Structures are given as C-alpha cells and as structure tokens.
Amino acid sequence: MNISRRHLLILLPAAAVAWKYVEAGTPEDSPNYQMSEHWWGMLINIPKCIGCGNCVRACATENDVPDGYFRTWVERYNVTDTNMTTPEVISPDGGKEGFPVAQEDAGKYFFVPKMCNHCADSPCTQVCPVGATFISPDGVVLIDQTYCLGCAYCVQACPYGCRYIHPTKKVADKCTLCYHRITKGLTTACCEACPTGARQLADLKNPNDPIHEFLKTHPVQVLKPQMATGAKAYYFGLDGSVR
C-alpha cells in the first residue's frame, strides 16, 4: 500500500481525532441525559420540615450509608429569646428516628435538614491531591472512589461537615445528589421520601423548573455565605442562628 506524503498529512489529524474518541470512553450511560443541559441544586424549605427523619432513612437505604455516618442529616435548633447566638442543637443519630418531644414555652424550635451543598466553588475539590473528587459538568460534587486515597483532606476542607471516611471502603464518601437517580429522570431518594415537600431537587439550567419562580419571590439563603463556596443548597426560612 503506497501512501503519499500528501495522504499521510491528511490522514494523521483524522487519526488523532479518532484516537481521542477511543480514549474518551463512554461515561454517559443514560442515553437521553446530557450533562451540559443541567445544573443541579436543592431547595430546602425549613418551615415545612417536621423532623420525621424519612430523608435520613431513605438516603441510608438508597446509598448503603453505614450506621453512624450520614450523607444527609437533620438538626433541631432551639433558640431562646435571650440567647440568639448560641442555640441548642440536637441531632440524635442524625435525626434518623425522629426527635424527642419538645417542651412548650422553651423558645423557638425548628428543624434544619443538612447535606452536601454541591458548591460551585467547592473547597473539598480544590484540596484533593489526586483529582478523586470533582464537580461534574452538571454541577454535582462527586467522588471517584476507585481513585481516592482516603487522605481526608476533603473531609477537613468541607466547611459544612458533609464528608466522612467510609469505615470499610476507607475512602471519602458523601452525598452524590443521588446522581444515579437524577440522570435517569428521578428525583433524589430524600426528596422522594419527604412527606411534606420540605426538600425539592432543582435544575437551575431548566427554565421550566419552579425553582426560578421560587428564588425570585422568596427570601432564600445559603449556609455560610461568607465562605464564598457557591453553595447550591438553597434554604428558605433559614434562621440567623444557624451556622
């Protein structure tokens, strides 16, 4: 087979492009899901939360979260009239089995569900020395557990305490925003199990998502805004005493 210099020069770039695709593999297995069309977040409506713990149990079931560790958990705040800055916060077993009955006239009570904030500028991904944790193109902070060393830098870096080292896998673990569900058109397990609609999955790139109307018309806050993490867990009705 004779290939002239001209043919070789034409073939080489084409081969290079083809090789790039061979190398790239096929990471998207949900055929109709395009990462570039989504930017995921979560809306948490505090006045609707009743502290039943359904979300914590559902998350543990869906994601095989080991006992004593939490990808999401619920805290109960008790703020008295004379002590607004140091509230009493309890979260027995992450709120998995609910909370003890609260006393009347002991101040203000409310529940705060917590989870990974899927920050757009997440400190945890910035400190990973090996590129095992990352922000996916659709805005979800994920962990490549086959690549993680278990050094726990990310666990220290997360300002929200949302990461842990898995006790048997010995690698970092956290909320994936149920990535295996949302890429198939389902909502997260915690949203599916929440009986009051206190949690709502939000696609900030979808113009038809009701999140846009909600954000426009309601006072909404993120946790620790001073950290400039670009958190995408939006809290409605968040009290100033929540840290």
Next chain:
Amino acid sequence: MKDAGHLFRFAGLFVVAFLVFLMLRGFVVPKTFGQYGHYRGAAIGEIAQHPVKFAGHQTCESCHTDIADTHSKGAHAHVNCEACHGALYQRLPAPPQPKRNLYQRFLALIAPPAPPDAPTLLHADDPMSVTPVKPDTLVLCVRCHTASAAKPKGFPQVDPSDHMGGVPCQTCHNPHSPAIGSNAAVSPAAGGAK
C-alpha cells in the same frame, strides 16, 4: 566542539528518561483522566450506574391506579408512596457461594469474580408472589403526627395516648386519604394496614 560529546550523551539520556516517563504515564494515568477536568471522566458514568432502590411513585401508580386515585384527592396527595411503604427495592438474599478448590481460590485472588448482579425491584418484577409488608400505622403515623412544640404550627399533630388510646389509626382514617368522611371508604381493604 569535540569536547561537547559528554553533553550529547547526557541529552540522549535525558530524552530516553523522558520517553520512559511518557510510556509509564500512558500506562498509569487512566484513559479518561482530563476528559472534563482534573479527574477521571469515566467515574461519572460509573456513579450514574448505581442501582436505584426507591423506584418513584410513578412506578407504583402504574399498577395501583385505584389507590393513586384516592390518594391524589386526599390530604396526603403530596406524600409519595415510598415515604410510608419504604423503598420498592428489597435486598435479595445472598446466593450460596459455590465451594472452591485451592486452584479456584488462587484464581479468585488474582482475578476477583464479577460482583453479583444489581438488586432488582422485586415487587414490581413479580407483583403476585412478592408483596411488601404493610406498615404498622401505630408506628408510621405517630412518627410524623405526634404533637411536639418543635413542629410547624400548621402541621396536624395529636397526642397519641390521648387521641386514639391504642386503636390503630386506620380504624378511623384511610391513610391514603386521611380526612374522616372523605370519599374514600374507611376499611382495611381500601388501603389501610391489616
């Protein structure tokens, strides 16, 4: 110039070392590393393949149309099926491990066998023979509706000992449409726990 030979030898060594580095890098760095950023692009697809356990209310409603109809008209319309009934997925019993001889155990060490298949949504796959346990309303209902000062004021709450005195909730309320006197008949057959 004739004295510069040692420099060329050193440069040659450097080039060889660089080529060895590139070759090793090609082996060690995963193929999809850097596809989207400083991480292994294929990890995204792997995470997306985890098995789903909460099938979603649409799956339940595709068969249980009568209950879905009752449910959609009641105060619990916004409470999804699996919020009370639990995940549709049920853990499969582990299959018995075949006995392995020494050679097979050695093979399993150097090339671990593939993990067992992903769990299936059993009730949806075989609705006649696999039926989930109905939740006990004395446990389930009080989990949300026990009166507590911490709960939002507008949320319906009762003191269980005072309100029902040990009588199961579904005696008076249909859990799928809990208002007493609502269109749905109050009977265990209409969806309450037996």
